[in-house]
Amino acid sequence: MKKKTANLISLGLVAGLFLVLFLLEQVMDPASMLFVVLKKGAIYALVAVSMNLLNGFTGLFSLGQAGFMLIGAYAYGILTIPPEARDAVYQYFDGGIIQFALPVPLALIIAGLAAAFFAFLIGLPVLRLKSDYLAIATLGFAEIIRAFFQWDALGPITNGSNLLRRFPTFSSVIFPFFVAGLCIAIIVLLVNSSYGRAFKAIRDDEVAAEAMGINLFKHKQMAFVISSFFAGVSGALLAMYQTTVQASAFKSAMTYEILLIVVIGGIGSISGSCIASFLFIACNEWWLRFLDNELFIGTWQVPLLRTGFRKVVFSIIIMAVVLFYRQGIMGDR
Amino acid sequence: MKKLLAVLLASLLVLALGACSSGSDTASTDATSSSSDNVIRIGVYEPASGDNGAGGKQETLGIQYANSVAPTVEVGGTTYDVELVIVDNESSNDKGPTAAASLVSSGVSIALGSYGSGVSIAASDVFGNAGIPVIGVTCTNPQVTEGNSHYFRICFLDPFQGTVLANFAAENFQAKTAYSLAKLGDDYSVGLCNYFNQAFEALGGTVIYETFPEGNSDFTSYLTTAANSGADVFFAPVSTEAAALIINQAAGQGWSKPILAGDTWDSNVITSAATGTDVQIYVTTFFHEGDTSEKGTAFVTGFKEWLNANPNMLTNNGGNDMVSAVSAMGYDAYFTALEAIKNAGSPEPAAVMEALWDTTYDGVCGNIVFDDVNGDAVRDVAFVKQVNTESGNWDFIAIQGIS
Amino acid sequence: MNFMQANLPYLLAGISVGGQYALIAIGYTMVYGILRLINFAHGDVFMIAGLIMIYAAAAMPLYLAIPLVLIATVVIGFLIERVAYKPLRSAPRMSIMISAIGVSYLLQNLALYVTGGLSRMYPTIPFISDSVTIGSATTKMVTLITPVLTLILVVVLVLFIHKTKIGMAMRAVSKDFETSQLMGIKINSVISATFIIGSFLAAVGSMLYFTNYAGVTPTAGAMPGLKAFVAAVFGGIGSIPGAVIGAFIIGICENIIKGMGWTTFSDAFTFALLIVILIAKPTGLFGEKATDKV
Secondary structure, three states, rough: OOOHOOOOOOHHHHHHHHHHHHHHHHHOOOOOOHHHHHHHHHHHHHHHHHHHHOOOOOOOOOOHHHHHHHHHHHHHHHHHHHHHHHHHHHOOOOOOOOOOOOOOHHHHHHHHHHHHHHHHHHHHHHHOEEEEHHHHHHHHHHHHHHHOOOOOHHHHHHHHOOOOOOOOOOOOOHHHHHHHHHHHHHHHHHHHOHOOOOHHHHHHHHHHHHHHHOOHHHHHHHHHHHHHHHHHHHHHHHHHHEEEEEEEEEEEHHHHHHHHHHHOOOOOOOOHHHHHHHHHHHHHHOOOHHHOOOOOEOOEEOOOOOOOOOEEEEEEEHHHHHHHOOOOOOOOO | OHHHHHHHHHHHHHHHHHHHHHHHHHHHHHHHHHHHEEEEEEEEEOOOOOOOHHHHHHHHHHHHHHHHHOOEEEOOOOEEEEEEEEOOOOOOOOOHHHHHHHHHHHOOOOEOOOOOOOHHHHHHHHHHHOOEEEEEOOOOOOHHHHHHHHHHHEOOOHHHHHHHHHHHHHHHHOEEEEEEEOOOOHHHHHHHHHHHHHHHHHHOOOOOOOOOOOOOOOOOOHHHHHHOOOOOOOOOOOOHHHHHHHHHHHHHHOOOEEEEOOHHHHOHHHHHHHHOOOEEEEEEEEEOOOOOHHHHHHHHHHHHHHHHHHHHHEEEOOOOOOOHHHHHHHHHHHHHHHHHHHHHOOHHHHHHHHHHHEEEEOOOOEEEEEEEOOOOOOOEEEEEEEEEEOOOOOEEEEEEEOO | OOOHHHHHHHHHHHHHHHHHHHHHHHHHHHHHHHHOOOOOOHHHHHHHHHHHHHHHHHHOOOOHHHHHHHHHHHHHHHHHHHHHHHHHOOOOOOHHHHHHHHHHHHHHHHHHHOOOOEEEEEEOOOHHHHHHEEOEEEHHHHHHHHHHHHHHHHHHHHHHHOOHHHHHHHHHHOOOHHHHHHOOHHHHHHHHHHHHHHHHHHHHHHHHHHHHHEEEOOOOOOOHHHHOOOOHHOOOOOOHHHHEEEHHHHHHHHHHHHHHHOOOHHHHHHHHHHHHHHOOOOOOOOOOOOOOOO
């Protein structure tokens, strides 16, 4: 009974959230930075939660997230550019070899599946490694994927190292919230299922988990593939948000950013990852931007403020969280 | 229960975000509405960090200097103050759109930029969706303006520049083999190399084309490959950051053939890297500091004075008062924008966009007229300059067109 | 002979960059041997050493600037350990690695702020930046000096570890952290010494590296850092000669691959090598067998 009311209340809250978003879009200037933060924040929330599923719930320290986002973003871009725009986009490759466009929802799912498929292949060898070796191997794979997608020989498909653009994008903030929300809801259901309990058992004690009859490799592989699926979807969303996509953007620095979001939100907390990603994006793109501009009060110039100061302040805040506030916003460990 | 709390908190946060921002948003719209009588904002979308930071800063300097020369504009009988809103696109195609969005949200009438074609292409849709016109200052890739009506451009294009350079290599150095080097994923260098290669091959030459990945700082292997292939010229239209490394390593390896590059290399980063070495560097560009026309000398002396009066600006220019072509282009772009606003008779972005098509301006880098297909400036000559490795200045070589 | 003439420059570049990777790799391998920590910030310490040199050389003569750079880098390495890693000694390993990533992020952003985001030219150090011709290849003096200097430093370091008391303590700690603590070894000073040695070698490496590739940007340390780490794993983590040999192999292979025209994959190759070695021989070329590593 109690659970039912709780479910009802959360459902109501979600409906309320979308209503608020809808109203905001009606009344506010669409160019406001708020919408930038909401869109990008929703996308980062999804990828942070997907990383948390691995790092927080299964205890697999993987640093390959940017690589899987790249696969998702490219899969989406390649499959949805309208044929009439392909000549302009693939200008060095005679319009490329793919001459059709899929509908957006289908392309989003394929983006996820493509990332999941690569994760499956990569997982076969890599998941036998432990902790930091796994981290560095997945990081390496992300770099290899990036080089591969920039390879000229694949140009007719990937457009080499050049931008992909002119694919369908979204303008309303409702869309990323809906897709990311749906995906996060699925992850929450998964975490609360018996699979989720198995993941947590692996995280807490591998040997004990194995003794309890949990197939270690199968479950690790599963967490890795599912996490990559959602990373792929978020990559596709990111491509839509940016309106262009290019392999060189998906560097290891991107993975680090996502990891820091997970840490700030609290390792093993889904709500924490969501909140942290909005905070992270808002601080980084919006609230702290004033630190980058020279400011004069009368004739007195406020010291230190100039290009780059925003990032220094920001990284000091992050270090403070990492050192003194280790459980993050919502973490319980 | 904890989950419930979390969801509650999350939505509270979003609400707070919304509330606080709508608060600040009304504040800023208030500001614009109360001051819209006398302020016009011009966005400056340029890199201040990353690969193209040095060039972007110099281009911004030209715009800032122009703003100091003409801080007001008279439109329809009212005098408006012109305020520059400067953002850093970090030379990065994924950071660019957000920087552009922050320009849009600060209510600019028109934007200028960017140095580097990739970031311009990446942010094009952000400006386009908001209906804000942009004047590309030195982004030479054709794709910037192709197929849209809001992106204009005052510089020449890569197909032109590539052909000029190929002709120059073939005529002046009797080059039969060329080695061209681009940076992976950089629309500017990949595009320009592509057009150069086409033109050079059309002249009967052979081209060896390679790319280097981002973050690469070892160019000795590329120079070795070029030497082994028997190349007569080394063509590397890359960012100044990589250029300094290439020059340094070319000097260290005793590279004696000419090095050719496009407009990005017209920068004091290049002259300071090349001074005291034996490398020969030729570039095509928009403007020459020794320009003796009345406009040219006025700009050069005025700009130098302004730089020397502002230590910060002098640092941004790379520590000395050499005038880069991109600064001159930035200066022209600013006045072209003012001209368009005057013609439009209003600071409304839509009106400015409409007026830009028919705007003309006689700038320090020549006369600017937009064609009516893509909004590209009509330009048919480029300056060729060489680094004087003893004095550290640019020597004027030729005015080159394509016949 | 012709083949040799054409390919000698690649080989020289490979040996030289290999030596520079080796000096960074030692820092990784020693820290990992003792703390079981991938010190992600090590590559950035290397970059910071380059930046300090640029600013120091602008303010004072080189004979003062060089020692200053060495000292300042050592101090920075020491402080990073004290501030960012020591408080987390009892925390899970993931936390301390995240802290390392945080430090790396901070150092890069600090460099971005100080330099204003522009690439800075490294000062010319006389003698080692002179050009020299070997056979058909012209190169910088530093190309020849690097492998020699690297080998000398490694020999000194190995002697230090095997002959001195603190060296013995280091070996003991890397064998068994808890037991050596119980045996009365001052763990903190051993760890500090490790970071000091690592930073010192990174500073030397940065002088050689940036003399060859003279631009310092905030991200200039990231790639060399990762490659040096791969070299350390390749050679068998914890083993100093292993790290050095791994670094030379990676430096040479990378340049050969560029020479073959596969420039897009020159970085990816390093990581492919890493994954192959992790799967085929997780202890690397010279690593000791230990069950808890992989």
